[in-house]
Amino acid sequence: MQQAIKKSEKIASFELARVIALVAIISIHCQLFMDYGYIDEEPWLNFVTNQAARFAVPLFFLIAGYLIYPKLNAAPYKTAKDYCIPLMVIWLVWSIIHLLLPFNLGVVAEQGYLVERQGYWQYLMQAPLNSLFEGGLVHLWFIPSLAIAVLMIAWFVDNKCRRLIIPFAAIIYVYGLIAGSYGVITEVATPIFTRNGPFFSFLMVAIGFEARRNNWSMSATFALLVATAGMLLHFAEAYYLHGQGQIFNMNDFLLGTAIWATGLFFFLLAKPQLGNQPIWLKLGQWVLPIYVMHLLVVIYMNNLVAILELQTVSADLVIFFGTLVGSVILMFIIEKTPISFAKLRSIKLKGKPVANCPSAK
Template sequence: MEAKKITSIELGRLVAIFVVVAMHCQMFLSYFLYQDTPWFGFIFNQSTRFAVPLFFLISGFLIQPKLTATPMTTLKRYCTPLMRVFIVWSVICLLMPFNLQTVLTDGYLAERSGYWGYLMQAPVNTLLEGGLVHLWFIPALMIAALITALLLNAGKGAWLLPIAVVLYVYGVLAGSYVNLTELWSPFFTRNGPFFSTLMFAIGFVIREKNIRTSSAQAIMLALVGMALHFSEAYWLTSFDQPFNGNDFLFGTLLWGTGTFLFLLAKPNLGNTPWVLSLSKSVLAIYVSHLPIIILMMNVAGGLQLNGPLKDAVVFSGTIILTLLLVKGVEKTPLNQWLFR
């Protein structure tokens, strides 16, 4: 079966992108408190952490045949539009004011200069994140594809998984586990090759080896991975690691892989026109949603909204405005510059 006909993958991408949007809206952090701690919000935050790994897995799966056949040519064709989107949205986010009240009181340059100065404090990290933090996904994806293509081109494809595993382990130990290990890292390990390479590689190998499981096996793997992720997150709070501060842990690997294998086991899920239509806009939704969340946060602040009402307004407003923006731009020549 061709990957483009596995509609469950398209449904999975849609679920993942809306989960990411909800997480970035910082929901449930001011209510449902337990001993003055928003544990419900923290748990919600961590429950979304399968989504980005799923994007990497799907990317590796979809590109495998072409990347295997012509590694460097495919890499160039794959990364060129991604690089363009990354640069364009970085510029947009660098120029877009985040605090409209500060712009009104102190001026545009005063509002922006603080953010630009903050980014310059860690230039290498900023290079891998771009103009706004969520854009880290694009360079990470390109680096994973680059590592894979170089190994394939050199006839060392068998090295991909071992190298990717080493990168992942280091990324976890120098990331969420850093208070225990005190390992040095040149930049925030969520960025760059540390996590993306293994997730991309697993998707690549699943396609290459035609690996399949039953839906029950996949669900079990995902549940074990999720339980491990949450157990790690809770245990790490004893070492001053915030419960909601974990992008990738050891369990995340199993959680994301199990979720992806479940989608492969149910290939006809999401076989509806709206899923197939909307799934084509996932990258566009991803790059544009966080600036719109920032806009909606300003609106909610101006209206002095709090609690569930604020969350509802920010989340629903973000979804509506993002979809209107994306679908509107897709009908114009700007689409090839803004959204690949």
């Protein structure tokens, strides 16, 4: 059974898991092992490690749903507003930053800043609706997707139909699968990537929300079994779909992903003191800032690797560890500026401070 957790306590296992999940996401965006580890002329080392990290984002959503439950259940729209506005301000500010900062320094040096930026802006305008759900750089999709999920749950709570949250979220998730990774079979399409919007986020946030509302729990052993079964299903789906034309490492979520992440989530609930060390609690506070800015650092690390003409293992080491260290350094620099995350999370609306985002703590 789940151990008792005081409302005022941080759940140490969540903080540890969020740090691990962040590193997993960074590994995806660093595109490790793309130039070696080939089997039958395909980068299977990248394929496997890429998909092994896909537990991370749904785990973020699950934890967010669990943490926001008390306030969202008591005052749905007020809590949704207080939670989402700071997140969306961060999304807007960093979208603008990513739209303005050049990515390809070689093009800037040879052809100028405007040529480099116009190429990127034109790329975004090829799918303007999708770009609207993502923002200035692709990884920012997470923020509006989380906000949309919270707003949708607030609607169900306000209309006193909480029992319908999971069923509706599951339907939307399945549709996201049909039009997403399984689109190579179904030929169903949507105007935006199904990773964006509520297709992915709604179910995951809803499970976290409902787990706390209903006091759901699993033993640590059973939760790990569920997580293992979900992971195996995810990989089986990815392998099958790869044969149908959906590239193995292009799956943001599959049917097994939800089971996999949910099992890990209940394991963390069963072991709330796991990682109860000051370092993990401290690092947990940095997760949102580093998530938001890390892909920019990845881009510049790739520029550095190109300048140094590094390849294979040496290139991966520079990009991965350079991103980890560089993101932390950049975070500390940003926190000394007017656009610090601490300041953005404490903006005022109509003269009243907006509550800090639980997911950013």
